[in-house]
Amino acid sequence: MADRYLVEPNVEFIKDVIGLGGDTLKKCFQCATCSVVCPIAPENKPFPRKEMIAASWGLKDKLVGSMDIWLCHNCGDCSTMCPRGAAPGDVLGAIRSYAISEYARPKFIGKAVNDPKKLPLLLGLPVVVFLVLGLITGLLDFTPGGDEIVHSHFFSSWLVDMIFIPLTAWVVVVFGIGLKRFVNDIHENAVLEGKTDKKKLEIGGFMRGLFTVLPTILKHNKFSECIENKDRNTAHLMVFYSFIGLFIVTNIFFVVLYAFQTHGPYSQLNPVKWLANVSGIALVIGSALMIKNRIGKTDQVSSYKDWYLLWLVFGLGASGMLTEMTRLAGIAGLSYALYFIHLIFVFNLFMFVPFSKLAHLVYRTVAMAYAEYGNRGFIMK
Ligand code: SF4
Ligand code: SF4
Missing domain, CATH: 1.10.1060.10 (Alpha-helical ferredoxin)
Incomplete structure (x- = not known):
């Protein structure tokens, strides 16, 4: 029909x-x-x-x-x-x-993320939040002193969690609201256009679809089917797995802090630290390769939104690695400053992830899961 x-x-x-x-x-x-x-x-x-x-x-x-x-x-x-x-x-x-x-709602945030003129505002917001909360609570100390460089003496771990736990909840809520509408819309659209044989959306079937597509996503199989931009696959995989690695590291250190009251810095011999370092290096190299690819692809359009995300991810990785390197080199002032900058990047990535291009990670995963569930003929392998 x-x-x-x-x-x-x-x-x-x-x-x-x-x-x-x-x-x-x-x-x-x-x-x-x-x-x-x-x-x-x-x-x-x-x-x-x-x-x-x-x-x-x-x-x-x-x-x-x-x-x-x-x-x-x-x-x-x-x-x-x-x-x-x-x-x-x-x-x-x-x-x-x-x-x-x-x-992603509220819409004005999405507009700000897409507007280069608002970039100073987006970068200034975490600075204000850090300073106001840090100075009110006394958890930000600009003269940490001591022989050893300990970043949590400058910017307390409690302050980090006081900011980033609500921010995580914000991300979950914004994505949750958006995804509810998104899933209903793609189902309605698929039924109307005859792209599915499922008349009713069933959560159980959708979840089975999600588990089926996960190996395809984790192996980036669909990227390898492309010819023109095949070189993008490696860089994309590096960034993808570095985020997974850093997510695991952050959660382990979070549990260690609250369950065992053990603060960093952690030994370089600690396997979790290895994972952190490998993930950090992969993030810097992967994002640098993506920037290089973009610059080289003169026939492909790169919008402000593309550059915003690429430089933010690169900045996040580079500031994190430099913070660590300057700590090991004993350059206290620079290391604390880099840590502050690193947290600005982390805040930006978190706060605006449902509005930035990085949200594709979530929307594409859901669309692929729906395609599998709805028998779209998009073969997962
Ligand atoms: S539609 Fe998308 S996946 Fe298909 S060839 Fe074009 S860019 Fe590649
Ligand atoms: S002219 Fe239109 S339909 Fe033909 S290849 Fe180009 S985009 Fe596709």
């Missing part, structure tokens, strides 16, 4: 997609080469041709609530083969950016 839509073009949506990197949108003449060459598009209603026409018509609801925009891994194969020089990979990337801003 043909899809039936009341065509209500949203001109603002078209302008926003163009502004987010989809500026080649209007070049498309619907030849469908892109859908044929896409290595991961399902056979039933493949992408990205249909997304190109929907975007040029301004069909915002059809696109923002579509699982298919998330199944695309932005490999660029379609953009290379497009006879019109349109870049469907970039258009889908722009629609994903738009969708993140739509699902």
Whole structure:
């Protein structure tokens, strides 16, 4: 049965997609080469041709609530083969950016994250929070003294947790609210477009889908199916696993602090410290490679949102490693300053993760789980 839509073009949506990197949108003449060459598009209603026409018509609801925009891994194969020089990979990337801003509330934060003029404000916010809370509680000491450099003597671990535990709760709530709408939307859209055989959304089946797709995500198999941007795979994997490593380390040290009252710094012989160091190095190298790849890809559009995330991740890794190195070298003042800067980056990454491009980690995972559950034909391997 043909899809039936009341065509209500949203001109603002078209302008926003163009502004987010989809500026080649209007070049498309619907030849469908892109859908044929896409290595991961399902056979039933493949992408990205249909997304190109929907975007040029301004069909915002059809696109923002579509699982298919998330199944695309932005490999660029379609953009290379497009006879019109349109870049469907970039258009889908722009629609994903738009969708993140739509699902993450409050919307004004998403707008600030996408606006380069607001960057000083975003970086200044944690500084104000740290100083105000630190000085009120007395947990921030600018003259820590002592022979040994201990970062928690300068910026107490209690202060870190006082700030970052509520921040974690914030991230969970913002994602939770956004994902509830997102899952309902992609299901509704899939039923309407005949991309699923499930009429009703069942949480149990969806969770089974999630467990099935996890190995595919952990191995980045879908990235390896791409040709054009294959080199992106290694860098992406390094950053991905470094985040997992640092997440594990943070949780172990959190438990050690509260269960055994053991504060850092921890011995370099400690295996958890090894994991921290390896993850930190992988984060710096992986993000540096991603920046290098982006700079080298002159045919691929890089929006402010891309650069914001890449430099933030690199800054996070580099400031963390430099904090550690200056501590070991005994350069106290510099090490404390770098630790403060490191915490600014951590705060930014946490506070704004549901609004930044990094949110793709969550939305793509959910879309892939739904694709598996709904029998989209997006084969996991
Ligand atoms: S290959 Fe290019 S022109 Fe052809 S449908 Fe895809 S985007 Fe449009
Ligand atoms: S960028 Fe790659 S994954 Fe995305 S639609 Fe194009 S070919 Fe397919």
